[in-house]
Structures are given as C-alpha cells and as structure tokens.
Amino acid sequence: MNQVIIILFAQAGYDRAAQGVAGAGRRLAGELGAQLHAVVTGSPDEAMQSAVAAVADAVTVADDVALASYHPELYLQALTQICQAHQPQAVLLSNDFYSQELAPRLAHRLGGSAVADGLALHVHNGAIRVNRSVYGGKAMATIELKRSPAVIWLRSRAFDPAPASETSATINQATLDLSSETPTRLTERKVEASEEARLEDAKIIVSGGRGLGGPEPFKELQKIADILGAQMAASRAACDSGWVPPSWQVGQTGKKVAPGLYVAIAISGASQHLAGMSDSKCVAAINIDKDAPIFKHCRFGIVEDYRKVVPLLIERLAALKA
Amino acid sequence: MALNIIVCVKQILDPEIPSRDFRVDNEKHEAVRGSANLVTNIFCENALETALQLKEKSGGKITAVTYGAESAEDSLRKALAMKTDAAVHILNDGNLHPDALSVAKVLAAAIRKIGDYDLIMVGRESGDWGVGQTGGLLAEELGLPSVSFVDTIEVSDDGVNLKRQTDVGFDRFAAKTPLVVTITNDDHNVPRIPKTRDIMMSSRQPLAKWTLADLGVNTDEIRAGNGYYEVVELFIPVKETNCEFVDGDTLEDKVDKLAQRIIEVTGAM
Numbered sequence: 098m099n100q101v102i103i104i105l106f107a108q109a110g111y112d113r114a115a116q117g118v119a120g121a122g123r124r125l126a127g128e129l130g131a132q133l134h135a136v137v138t139g140s141p142d143e144a145m146q147s148a149v150a151a152v153a154d155a156v157t158v159a160d161d162v163a164l165a166s167y168h169p170e171l172y173l174q175a176l177t178q179i180c181q182a183h184q185p186q187a188v189l190l191s192n193d194f195y196s197q198e199l200a201p202r203l204a205h206r207l208g209g210s211a212v213a214d215g216l217a218l219h220v221h222n223g224a225i226r227v228n229r230s231v232y233g234g235k236a237m238a239t240i241e242l243k244r245s246p247a248v249i250w251l252r253s254r255a256f257d258p259a260p261a262s263e264t265s266a267t268i269n270q271a272t273l274d275l276s277s278e279t280p281t282r283l284t285e286r287k288v289e290a291s292e293e294a295r296l297e298d299a300k301i302i303v304s305g306g307r308g309l310g311g312p313e314p315f316k317e318l319q320k321i322a323d324i325l326g327a328q329m330a331a332s333r334a335a336c337d338s339g340w341v342p343p344s345w346q347v348g349q350t351g352k353k354v355a356p357g358l359y360v361a362i363a364i365s366g367a368s369q370h371l372a373g374m375s376d377s378k379c380v381a382a383i384n385i386d387k388d389a390p391i392f393k394h395c396r397f398g399i400v401e402d403y404r405k406v407v408p409l410l411i412e413r414l415a416a417l418k419a
Numbered sequence: 420m421a422l423n424i425i426v427c428v429k430q431i432l433d434p435e436i437p438s439r440d441f442r443v444d445n446e447k448h449e450a451v452r453g454s455a456n457l458v459t460n461i462f463c464e465n466a467l468e469t470a471l472q473l474k475e476k477s478g479g480k481i482t483a484v485t486y487g488a489e490s491a492e493d494s495l496r497k498a499l500a501m502k503t504d505a506a507v508h509i510l511n512d513g514n515l516h517p518d519a520l521s522v523a524k525v526l527a528a529a530i531r532k533i534g535d536y537d538l539i540m541v542g543r544e545s546g547d548w549g550v551g552q553t554g555g556l557l558a559e560e561l562g563l564p565s566v567s568f569v570d571t572i573e574v575s576d577d578g579v580n581l582k583r584q585t586d587v588g589f590d591r592f593a594a595k596t597p598l599v600v601t602i603t604n605d606d607h608n609v610p611r612i613p614k615t616r617d618i619m620m621s622s623r624q625p626l627a628k629w630t631l632a633d634l635g636v637n638t639d640e641i642r643a644g645n646g647y648y649e650v651v652e653l654f655i656p657v658k659e660t661n662c663e664f665v666d667g668d669t670l671e672d673k674v675d676k677l678a679q680r681i682i683e684v685t686g687a688m
Contacts, residue, residue: 170564193586198567201519201555210520210647213544213551226651231548232450233434235441238548239652243645280564281594284580289588297586300688325685343606349434349546350461350604357688358681368435379684381677382662390438395662397680399673406674413678 099131100185102246103153104176106195107139108166111148113298114191117253119152121218122189123260126154128220129186133259136179136271138164138172150268151261159271166286167195170279177206179271185246187225191253192297192353204248211248212240214353216255216376225249233349233372254298254355255376289344296347301327301358302377304347306370307334308363308384308403315341317407318362324414330354332370348373363403366391383407420574421478422537422596424470426503427526427553428463428485430494432456434546441655448653449516450547459494462542464610466602467498469572470540471611477574480504482533486525487511492626500613500621507533507627509634513642516548520647521640523556528634530561537596538579543568543603554601563599566592570605 103122105115119135126133135153137145140160150156159175176199180188188203190196192214204211216237217228225247231238242249296302303322305315315329322329329345336346347354349372359377364370366382366389374380375394382391382398383406392398399406433456442451470481482505483498485491495506509529511517530536539561544551558565571582578595584603602608613621631638640646665676 194568201552202559205559235438236443237656241649241651281592284593285591287588358684392662397663399665399677409674413675417682
C-alpha cells in the first residue's frame with residue numbers, strides 16, 4: 098500500500114511540532130489513499146510510543162545505539178534505509194534545524210524532491226503541491242514536487258494535530274546497517290534553552306522592538322507575557338542592541354513563528370520583522386506611530402506611547418484573568 | 420593547515436523592499452523588480468565573512484562562485500572587494516529562478532572544475548525564495564558530508580572544528596575535509612564593508628566567466644530548471660489590513676478594550 102512517512106525524533110517527544118506533522122500526514126494520507134507510517138529515531142519513552150501508535154497506521158522505531166542522539170550522517174543513513182524499504186509517496190518532517198538539515202539530502206538519496214517550510218499540502222492531478230511563504234512573507238507560492246517521494250518539512254504549528262484512534266498500531270523495530278565511522282564527529286551538544294519551550298511552538302508571543310529604547314522595558318513586557326502564559330520575543334534591532342538574547346529574534350534572519358496571538362510592542366514592522374511573524378493568526382500592536390507598517394498586519398491595536406499603555410495593560414489583564 | 424575555500428553566493432532582490440512597493444508577475448511566477456536594488460543574499464555575505472576570517476587566521480585561498488544572470492557579476496565584484504582571491508560566474512541563460520537541484524548540479528560541476536577544495540560554504544537560505552536546500556543537495560551531488568547552520572569554523576590538524584546553531588543551543592563537530600557547510604548569521608560574522616579603494620580595484624580584477632556548456636551538464640534540463648519542483652502559482656495574499664484601533668474617551672477606556680480583545684483571542688485558543 099502507498100505510504101506517507103512522518104519522521105519524528107524520540108528526543109523531542111510527541112510535542113506540538115510532532116503533532117502538527119502527524120496531523121498533516123494524516124490528511125495527506127487520506128487524500129492519497131495511503132497509509133500513515135510514523136518513523137521514530139532514537140529511543141521513545143512509553144508516552145510517546147502510545148501517542149504515536151494511536152495516530153499512525155504503522156510505526157517503525159529506529160532505536161539503534163548510534164541514533165541515541167542526533168548525528169547528520171547517521172540519521173541520514175538510517176532514514177534513507179527505512180524509506181527505501183517502504184517506498185513512500187511523501188515524507189514529512191517538522192521545521193526544526195535537524196529536520197531542515199536532513200530533508201534535502203534525504204530527498205536526493207531517495208531520488209525525490211524536497212520543499213521547505215510548507216504551510217499547506219494538497220494533491221492536484223496526483224501530484225503533491227505545497228503552499229509556502231516566499232519573499233520574506235510578502236508573497237505566497239504554490240510549488241509542485243516533480244519527483245517521488247515528496248520530502249517536505251512543515252511549519253508544523255500551522256497544522257492541526259492528528260486525531261487519536263481507539264486502536265494502536267504495531268510498533269516495529271527497524272533493521273539498519275550503519276557506518277561505524279563518520280567524517281564528522283560530534284564533540285559537544287549544548288542545550289541552552291532546555292527550560293523554555295521553543296519560540297516556534299508558542300501559542301502566544303509578546304514581542305518588543307527598537308521603540309522600547311533599552312533592556313529595562315522588557316521586564317514590564319515579561320509581566321504581560323507571564324499573565325498570558327506567553328513567550329517573549331524581539332525584533333532584530335532589539336537583539337542587535339544587546340537588550341535581549343539573540344535567540345529571541347523573530348524575523349527573516351531569526352525565528353519564523355506563527356502563534357495564535359502575536360503582541361508587537363514598539364515594533365514598527367520592517368520587512369525583516371514581518372518575514373518572521375506575518376503568518377501569525379492574530380497580531381495586536383502598541384505603537385506611537387499610526388502609520389507604522391505593523392498596523393497593516395494587525396487585527397487590533399492602539400496608537401499610543403507604550404510607556405503609558407503597558408502599566409495599565411498589565412493591571413487590566415491581571416484583573417480580567419483573575 | 421591552509422584551506423582552499425569555495426563560497427557560493429546568490430544575488431537576490433533586496434528583501435528590505437517595503438510591502439507596499441512589492442508586486443509579482445502572476446504569469447512568470449516571479450517578483451517584479453521595479454526600482455528595487457539587487458543585493459547579495461545576507462547569509463551568503465555571512466559565509467564570505469566567515470571564510471575571510473578563517474583565511475586571516477590560518478591562510479588559504481577563497482573563491483567566490485555564483486550561478487546567475489549577467490547582473491550577478493555585481494555580487495562577485497563585491498566579494499572581490501571584500502578580498503576574496505578569485506571569482507567564477509556561471510552565466511544563467513535559462514530559467515532565472517531554477518529549482519534547487521538545478522542550482523546544485525551547476526555549482527557541483529563548477530566546483531569539480533575548480534578542482535582543489537577543502538571547504539565549501541553556502542548561506543543557509545536565501546532572502547527571496549528561502550528554499551534552504553543548496554548546501555544539502557550540493558553535498559549529495561559531490562558525495563561529501565555536510566553540516567548546516569554553522570556560525571564558527573576553526574582549522575584543526577586534519578580538518579575543521581565547527582560550531583553550529585540548533586533549536587535549543589549549539590553543537591560542535593570535529594570534521595574531516597572536504598566538507599560542505601551552510602552558514603547562518605551570528606555576532607561574529609557580520610559582513611565587513613569593503614573599502615572604497617578595494618571596490619575600485621575589484622572592477623579590474625580577473626573574474627572567470629563560464630557557460631553551462633563549459634561544465635558538461637545537461638544544458639536543456641538545467642535551463643528548464645523545473646525537473647525537481649515547479650512554481651505553479653505566485654500571489655500576494657490578501658491580508659486583513661483593517662486594523663481595529665481600540666476607541667474610548669480616555670486612555671484607561673482604550674487600554675481596557677485592548678485587554679478585553681486580547682483575552683477574547685487567547686480565551687478562544
């Protein structure tokens with residue numbers, strides 16, 4: 098039977114990104130009349146195994162000791178071998194750095210085509226088409242993949258999770274033949290932001306820009322974020338000025354996010370910034386300049402000095418949440 | 420160990436062009452240039468900067484390579500002004516927005532023709548189409564290992580030590596050369612501004628011009644540039660541009676409305 102393979106990393110668990118990939122895979126499998134096959138690399142815990150078995154029709158776990166942590170060449174070898182054995186029509190991944198590194202090379206080894214950062218998938222006359230944002234979010238393109246399999250990494254939060262079924266798929270172990278030596282050797286893996294969820298996975302983001310004028314106001318923005326259960330972000334100007342860590346940067350040269358709500362405070366909305374957040378489902382802005390481009394992307398906003406708005410907003414939000 | 424470094428660069432439409440000036444050609448599926456500038460893709464400039472710093476520390480030779488229209492020569496002249504040692508322009512006389520595999524095949528053929536290389540560097544993605552595949556496909560075409568999102572490179576005894584960004588921190592690798600890396604931006608690789616004198620000099624420096632025929636690639640396939648994927652539609656999405664400015668008699672009233680709207684949206688999630 099035809100297959101859609103989704104690739105998940107055990108280390109990440111069945112997180113929101115993985116759920117989005119599974120959701121996209123389930124709908125694409127439905128359109129293609131194909132089976133949804135989840136491939137998990139590494140050693141998934143029981144919670145992940147049962148969650149994946151409940152959404153997929155088949156599960157393969159690649160639990161080789163060499164795959165305990167991510168390595169580009171070894172993961173590529175393993176996934177190539179598994180995909181070759183099952184001849185899928187499509188292979189879906191999330192848009193984390195490791196998946197982005199793997200996808201084009203995997204497509205090449207399988208004789209297929211790859212496309213980046215998909216926002217929607219559909220089948221047209223038997224061919225798989227992907228909608229994606231281009232020119233820094235200023236335009237949308239529909240891309241048709243010309244070779245099979247179609248290897249696509251997805252802006253996974255843009256996809257609803259897959260429904261879980263009553264029945265559980267059988268979990269098979271992959272049989273692999275991996276090289277014992279690789280030309281690249283991992284010497285250190287540093288996790289700096291383990292406590293924080295990924296900005297790309299945030300449901301709500303509170304973001305500050307150049308107009309804040311310094312690092313201090315971010316403490317006030319943090320209060321808004323705490324009340325809403327939001328994550329903090331910033332524009333390039335604020336990161337380049339050293340007010341907040343570079344990992345907070347949203348934009349063309351930073352993170353690309355699409356939360357349910359993006360609150361832009363003292364951010365004018367330069368192309369660079371819009372490229373990272375214009376796919377947000379709802380944008381709200383506080384800006385002193387009514388002509389600021391950010392308002393063109395807003396559902397609602399307020400034209401006022403943030404210094405006057407923020408203290409009142411903290412008070413009102415706290416009262417409404419209480 | 421002094422390395423022979425090849426840096427692949429791409430010329431693109433200035434990504435800073437404001438949305439209000441941005442138009443697309445619905446038939447050709449490409450952006451209308453209008454009065455916008457053509458610039459070197461920022462991540463390619465980060466790659467050039469990384470290469471130049473590596474050379475300053477450990478010696479070596481840097482060759483900048485581009486596959487593009489006549490105008491792409493400007494990106495190579497700028498690379499020469501930044502002090503790369505050589506430049507190669509493969510003229511694209513076919514589809515000006517070829518798919519990623521066509522680009523990788525052309526670059527791989529050019530790199531084989533250059534012959535002597537230890538490290539191949541490309542930007543992580545471009546600021547126009549953001550395809551993000553040139554590095555990975557190039558590695559496969561050349562049969563080389565690859566590491567993406569690299570921001571720091573140092574020469575070691577038998578290759579290079581790399582630091583690359585991940586979603587949650589960073590990885591370090593000890594890698595043997597030859598190797599393909601994709602470069603991302605970091606505090607350390609902000610591209611240098613060439614000196615006026617070097618810009619003047621760069622216009623007189625030798626610059627190799629190759630055609631697809633010189634590379635022994637399948638020219639029909641490469642010129643068509645759509646055997647891997649094809650753009651079937653390009654459009655400017657209609658956004659909800661009607662921003663509702665919260666109203667009220669006093670600032671307190673307005674902020675109260677703002678807070679209520681925020682709670683409505685978050686409550687519906």
